[in-house]
Amino acid sequence: MSAVTGSDTVSPIADILADEHPSVSAVEHCLDRIAKRDHVVGAWAYLDRDLAIEQARARDGEQRRSPLHGIPVGIKDIIETGDQPTGYGSSLWAGWQPAQDAEVVRRLRRDGAVILGKTTTTEFATYRPTATRNPHGLDRTPGGSSSGSAAAVADGQVPLALGTQTAGSVLRPGSFCGVFTLKPTYGRWPFDGVLPVALTFDTVGVFARHPAWLGAVDESLSTDGAATPRTTVLPALRNLRVGILRPPWADRATPAAAALLDEFAENLQGVVADVRDVPVPDELDALDRAHTLIMAVEASASLTDRIARPHVERVSEQLHRFLNEGRTAAPSEVQRAREVLRDVRTFVGQVFADVDVLVTLAAPGEAPPIESGTGDPVFNKLASIAGCPAVGLPAGRGFGGLPLGIQIIAPHHADQGLVRIATCLTDRVGLAHRFEVHDEGGRP
Template identity: 45%
Template structure:
């Protein structure tokens, strides 16, 4: 390896455009890193080295297509790919080949990206842990459900990866693995072609090594008319919300957040601080209610016809969702909507 796998995505894209490096060399270094570490980290569900290198050679011999021309990207195995198996983290779908790419994969290809392979997801992006380990300490979890995407970016296997979030599945593994995880607002990025868990809560997200790379790939996932995300605008408005569970945060984490908060204030960022609103304390339970109710519908075929292939924990979540009364679910959705309106008012232009 020549170390190209350690390049940030925007650096790699620029050097490919300037003919300083080739996409093939970059992809080969990523594959070499995977060969060295995959048996320990278990970040990948599917790889086809020859196909990845073929994509890279094509990028090297054709005009620049977009902002990610020649840059490899990992795709969470919850996201459909027409030329690779998509198993959704379940043996039920072993060898499954979707008819077409998800919208997000289509846009990455249009931007010139090399689709390197499929990263490990937990079972249907729920809570049954996958084999993936935290690359910083193999005895630790990388977090889920986008376990493989976070671990692969953190370990230098790929500069960018896609993930999804229904209940913390982007921001948690990003935090555990020490990379940037961007979970945008609902409907900001298309989820068409992604196996649904909860239509109300599912969100496409990205993993990168820095915020500039996260902005770059997010721009490519937006409609073509979208402008490049500007992360240089100053002062950037920042809000800190010490929610009703702030007291449960361990002291070392609190200290780091407070330190960063002080630095933001010193840098003359537009700082907005809010006291906790205690009626937000119930939102974890509300989220769980909505997720389980939606899961009981979205995974009904798997539950009805392949229940023995589901983990016990997932079966219990689906059964809980089936037992929920309609009034309770409607009340939870209304409460979630009300909370979102309050958050919009709390943070204003943040």
């Protein structure tokens, strides 16, 4: 699969920086693309063209602060912004204006990024889909809950966008939309000013047009400017020991996705030091249900105050059922679920004594039809429970022509090494840098 470029994709950073007014040019390019395409994609919850241009002009008048200086970034609409409203994907909060930025937004601004606008999210980052559509097939979901961030980056409307992941809300939509993603080590990026759903798992993540940009975002968000972030060193690619996860939920993958994983593993032979299968114990199949229950329990506490009782009819029935499941869960059931989470973390810790990274699918297959929901996050839950960093790579296409993704998981705080490996593999194993999107919204 060769890299595809086109006149409608966001300019590479090198081209942007060569311009006389690089940030204004980049922002205008994004805004023009949005004007041309977003009436069919629907990736944005809020945009202020004048504010975006104003930020860009200010950045062009300053010395460069970081690799992100002047680069437009989309922000998922559960992440608070002091100059743009935050609606949490719910009509209950439409137009609400936070008093200040979330800490991740503050750090992006500190490093010179331009906050282009707010991208759509499912209702309170849970289940009810947005109107956003997958740029590779407008009848398909972009995934959730970070729907707008994935779709906007995939469609060339912005080069970078922040999302969040509680189950699979970064890696899965990244796979469906054919873009690169990073879910960092749990707690590595600050969560202050972000809507909590289930803080046992909640993590800010990022979508990008190239894996190297993932590292630039991690460099920005993992430090407050005073302390150096923790680092776990990974071997060079040629010395890397790779484990291919063989989980009991593998039967939920489509034949095309399963074949892609096998092909990816085969292509690693001779590129890395060792490739071996890593079977997941059958009893850890319980992680899917355990994660869902703990998420429901914690969401029932964290979201209750966000739902105004006089307007309860404006909250979806699906969200009501989910929160009620959490409120009424038996204590013994919750304890058993937490035991499963502990077992998952123990298993992952033991595996990393024998391999350096784990490889699995980023989603079970191609993006499902939009009416079917936002897709199954089961392949993402192991990394979400363990708190490990994971990158998603667009690695191929399914039988229907839509993107398929691979996920690489590393030990805690190996984020930079993981991005380096992802960047190397993008070139060495034939991964596509971009997936072309036709303006008509058809599949490539």
